[in-house]
Amino acid sequence: MAKGSRFPAEWVSYTDPVTGVLVTQLTRWKAHNHHLYFTENGCYAEGQRLLFVSDRFNSVNLYSIDLRDGEIIQLTDLQSDADDLAVCLNPSGTKAYYRHRHQVISLDLVTLDETVLYELADNGFHIGQLSCSADGQYVYTTLTENLSHRFRVDLANGYVGHREMMEARPLSRIIRIPTAGGPADVVLEDNCWLGHVNLSPTNPELLTFCHEGPWNLVDHRIWGLNVRTGQTWMIRPRKQPHEMVGHEYWSTDGTFIGYHGFREDGTGFVGRIRPDNTEEEEIEFPFRNWHSHADDAFSRIVVDGRAPLTTLLIWYRCDDGRFSEPRVLCEHRCSFHVQKVHAHPRISSDGKRLVFTSDRNGYANVYVIELPEDVSVLPTHTA
Numbered sequence: 584m585a586k587g588s589r590f591p592a593e594w595v596s597y598t599d600p601v602t603g604v605l606v607t608q609l610t611r612w613k614a615h616n617h618h619l620y621f622t623e624n625g626c627y628a629e630g631q632r633l634l635f636v637s638d639r640f641n642s643v644n645l646y647s648i649d650l651r652d653g654e655i656i657q658l659t660d661l662q663s664d665a666d667d668l669a670v671c672l673n674p675s676g677t678k679a680y681y682r683h684r685h686q687v688i689s690l691d692l693v694t695l696d697e698t699v700l701y702e703l704a705d706n707g708f709h710i711g712q713l714s715c716s717a718d719g720q721y722v723y724t725t726l727t728e729n730l731s732h733r734f735r736v737d738l739a740n741g742y743v744g745h746r747e748m749m750e751a752r753p754l755s756r757i758i759r760i761p762t763a764g765g766p767a768d769v770v771l772e773d774n775c776w777l778g779h780v781n782l783s784p785t786n787p788e789l790l791t792f793c794h795e796g797p798w799n800l801v802d803h804r805i806w807g808l809n810v811r812t813g814q815t816w817m818i819r820p821r822k823q824p825h826e827m828v829g830h831e832y833w834s835t836d837g838t839f840i841g842y843h844g845f846r847e848d849g850t851g852f853v854g855r856i857r858p859d860n861t862e863e864e865e866i867e868f869p870f871r872n873w874h875s876h877a878d879d880a881f882s883r884i885v886v887d888g889r890a891p892l893t894t895l896l897i898w899y900r901c902d903d904g905r906f907s908e909p910r911v912l913c914e915h916r917c918s919f920h921v922q923k924v925h926a927h928p929r930i931s932s933d934g935k936r937l938v939f940t941s942d943r944n945g946y947a948n949v950y951v952i953e954l955p956e957d958v959s960v961l962p963t964h965t966a
Contacts, residue, residue, distance in 0.1 A: 584640055586660040586695050592653025599913040601894065602961055606913055607951050609648055610655075614638040615947040616646075617940040619670050620712065621876055621927035622781050622832045626650075627676030627692060630933065634658075634679060635949050636668050636923075643668055645681060645690070650951075658695060666739050667923055671713040671722070673762065674784070680722045680762070682710050687722060687760055701760045701767050714780050716787040717837070721759040723770075723780045723790060728753035739922045748776050749796025757792060759810070770810045785837030789858060791818065798827035798844075805831045805842065807858050819856050819863065823847070834879045835932050843875040843886065853898075855881050866898060866906055873919055874927055878934040883954065885937060887915055887926040895928055895939065899958040910961035913952060916943035923947055930954070 593611040598604070610616040616637040619625040625634040632647050643665050645658045661683060669682040679690045680700070687701040687710065700722065703710055711725035730736065730751050736744035755777035760767040771777070776795040783789040788811045794801045805818040805828065818840060819828055828844035839855040839862075853875045854865035864881065872886040882900040886909075895912040917926040917940070924942040931938070937952045955961065 584657055586657055588657040590655040594653045601914050602911050604913050604952060604955065609949040609951055610635065611948060612637065612639045613946055615923050616949055617923050617947050618938050618949050621874060621929040623671050624932060626931060627672055634670060636670065645670060645679065658690060669712045671715050673715050673719045674717060675719060680713050680715060682713055685710065687713065687724065689762060700762065700764065711778055712780065714782040716782050717785050718787040720762060722762055723757060723759050723782055725777050725780055726756045726758060727776060728755065746797050749801060771808060781831065781833060783837045784833055784835055791831055791840060793829065798829050799825040804829045818858065818860060830874050832876065836879050841875065841877050843872065845871060853884055853886060868909060873925065876929050878930050883930065885912065885928045885930060887917065887928050896964050907958055909964040910958055911964050912961060915939060915941045917941040
């Protein structure tokens with residue numbers, strides 16, 4: 584099918600068998616469909632539309648779903664066997680930027696016109712995830728040396744080569760690409776595997792990035808960078824040997840960075856901290872999970888449990904400032920077998936709903952839940 588093609592609503596709702604919460608499956612196709620990586624807001628048009636990536640018709644493409652009536656529009660026309668797309672929105676929600684193979688492309692979400700903003704001439708590197716600056720003037724990404732000739736690398740499908748890449752210390756760069764057109768420039772270069780560039784949603788000069796690799800072995804995971812001064816610094820340093828902290832994301836007001844982590848004894852925690860490492864707040868839990876996300880007030884926190892705990896759990900802040908016991912929100916039954924079937928739960932900017940991906944029926948599809956106001960309707964999690 585071609586870009587601009589429209590498809591009728593595919594959504595179907597059901598009552599979660601564990602909690603009774605109403606869950607809506609937005610996509611139904613015998614191919615993988617997933618929302619954007621959880622650090623990226625995929626909602627635009629005043630929250631009425633949601634971006635998602637689909638492999639339908641045997642080619643990866645970007646689509647948009649109308650959250651009022653379920654109608655789906657195909658936004659790109661890629662005849663491609665590429666494994667996935669990296670996608671981000673500009674702050675106004677008028678354009679999406681996506682990486683396809685060796686190009687970074689701008690897509691007008693109204694006209695569907697496309698412009699190549701950047702093309703990687705050197706196939707000795709890979710382009711990473713994308714993030715747009717708060718002023719909309721730049722798209723940032725990473726370039727990482729391709730070392731697949733030295734050892735097997737298949738990061739999207741089981742993190743194959745993950746430790747080997749970290750230990751090889753590939754040449755990596757963080758670059759910024761003007762959204763109005765023009766040459767890209769390098770803002771950071773290092774012989775260290777750099778990834779997960781994530782721009783502050785309010786300060787165009789501030790971003791986080793990570794040192795990639797197994798979290799318990801990498802020197803330090805979460806870093807800050809001021810692109811004007813070039814200063815870099817550790818965010819939320821380790822408190823114990825081999826402590827694992829990561830999956831960092833910004834609050835939408837730009838004041839805090841959220842994260843989660845694990846210790847060697849198997850206990851876990853979710854937390855938030857300001858970029859200058861002040862006002863840290865963390866909540867303990869005695870199990871492993873895959874990802875976490877919180878609303879701006881850090882008053883509702885969602886994690887996706889790791890098998891055999893195949894549910895989404897949620898904490899609510901009580902009137903006295905403390906947090907409730909974790910409550911079960913719904914089953915996710917997600918396999919996490921490859922990146923595109925990770926749950927990646929994300930609370931919407933208005934705090935009213937949660938979007939996640941699951942392959943509970945064999946194929947990854949996009950799901951949404953209206954978050955209940957009253958936590959007491961949800962069952963308490965029991966270990």
